[in-house]
Amino acid sequence: MLTSWRRHEPTVDAGLAPVLLVHGFASSTALNWEATGWVRDLSNAGRRVLTVDLLGHGESAAPLETDAYAPSRLRQAVLEVLALAGARPREAGDPASGVDLVGYSLGSRMVWELAAERPDLVNRAVLGGMSAEDPLADFDLDAADRFLADSSAIVHESTAALMTLMQLAPGANTPALLRLVAAIKQERFEPGASVPSRPLLFVTGDRDALATGTAELAALADSEVLWLPARTHMNAVSSRAFKQAAIEFLARH
Amino acid sequence: MAEISFPLPDLGEGLLEATVLEWLVAVGDQVERNQPFVEVETTKSSVELPSPIAGIVLTLHGEPGDVVLVDTPLITFAVADDSAGIVGTVPQEAAPKRRVRLSAVLDED
Numbered sequence: 001m002l003t004s005w006r007r008h009e010p011t012v013d014a015g016l017a018p019v020l021l022v023h024g025f026a027s028s029t030a031l032n033w034e035a036t037g038w039v040r041d042l043s044n045a046g047r048r049v050l051t052v053d054l055l056g057h058g059e060s061a062a063p064l065e066t067d068a069y070a071p072s073r074l075r076q077a078v079l080e081v082l083a084l085a086g087a088r089p090r091e092a093g094d095p096a097s098g099v100d101l102v103g104y105s106l107g108s109r110m111v112w113e114l115a116a117e118r119p120d121l122v123n124r125a126v127l128g129g130m131s132a133e134d135p136l137a138d139f140d141l142d143a144a145d146r147f148l149a150d151s152s153a154i155v156h157e158s159t160a161a162l163m164t165l166m167q168l169a170p171g172a173n174t175p176a177l178l179r180l181v182a183a184i185k186q187e188r189f190e191p192g193a194s195v196p197s198r199p200l201l202f203v204t205g206d207r208d209a210l211a212t213g214t215a216e217l218a219a220l221a222d223s224e225v226l227w228l229p230a231r232t233h234m235n236a237v238s239s240r241a242f243k244q245a246a247i248e249f250l251a252r253h
Numbered sequence: 254m255a256e257i258s259f260p261l262p263d264l265g266e267g268l269l270e271a272t273v274l275e276w277l278v279a280v281g282d283q284v285e286r287n288q289p290f291v292e293v294e295t296t297k298s299s300v301e302l303p304s305p306i307a308g309i310v311l312t313l314h315g316e317p318g319d320v321v322l323v324d325t326p327l328i329t330f331a332v333a334d335d336s337a338g339i340v341g342t343v344p345q346e347a348a349p350k351r352r353v354r355l356s357a358v359l360d361e362d
Binding site for chain 2: 027031035036037040168169170234235237238239240
């Protein structure tokens with residue numbers, strides 16, 4: 001399997017559905033969920049945790065074909081992981097059935113789409129640092145190629161910011177990430193195309209300049225937003241308030 | 254009781270400093286080994302740092318928003334005298350998941 005995934009057993013099993021964590025662009029399970037304390041806190045809350053590295057990230061493979069990175073195929077890989085991990089469709093009266101999802105940034109787009117596509121499987125979902133406008137879709141790939149070839153300055157503001165993020169991210173595979181960007185341009189996020197009917201919680205730093213449109217998405221899905229004071233896109237994910245809110249929200253059933 | 258200070262560890266990739274986001278413990282708290290005690294942000298990511306030792310928090314060096322330099326004190330614990338002697342072995346036992354490693358600096362006293 002090209003996609004690396006892992007199951008983390010709970011400290012004391014609360015008997016609830018597994019929680020699948022989907023990391024953000026240029027991040028990984030290790031950076032997004034382990035170093036920040038998410039896996040530990042969920043395990044201590046009695047939850048069985050499933051983590052997955054998206055293609056081109058972390059310990060997953062980084063194929064050379066752009067098509068392999070299509071968001072629909074990344075979602076398919078996540079569903080295969082869920083099947084392998086033994087997740088089963090929701091059943092009334094069985095709190096261990098189904099799956100709960102937590103995403104961050106690009107991972108939240110995946111979670112939105114998975115929750116919309118599979119209401120039979122997804123119980124609840126937490127969507128962190130989520131943007132309605134998909135900053136990756138407007139990425140200037142030509143400018144990025146020129147920058148990598150001869151350090152030409154990138155004029156397009158969000159492209160420059162994302163390029164910096166890729167270059168700073170520990171262990172990031174920049175060529176693979178650019179293939180993912182190209183694939184996302186082919187399959188842009190269209191939140192209105194399919195809106196999840198399952199209970200959602202949105203969590204975003206109130207200084208997050210990348211997650212534009214969180215409030216609109218929450219309105220579309222008739223869900224609440226938790227705003228994290230003084231947090232940005234880069235530092236909201238390790239926030240204790242974020243983790244506690246997610247654990248509490250996902251324990252309702 | 255002995256006092257042991259831990260400096261901000263090298264968080265990898267040549268970073269020289271980190272910003273305190275939130276203390277997860279308060280002065281006077283009993284902290285267990287591997288318990289996360291602070292959330293810090295570098296230019297690359299934000300992480301929780303686990304305590305390399307069990308002890309009582311004496312001093313938190315910095316407020317949320319403050320920049321702490323690598324190798325300068327981050328937290329000071331009071332520990333039982335007999336545990337101060339094993340300080341040299343603590344970093345290995347801490348088994349950090351990432352390249353985050355705290356090492357002890359014994360105070361002058």
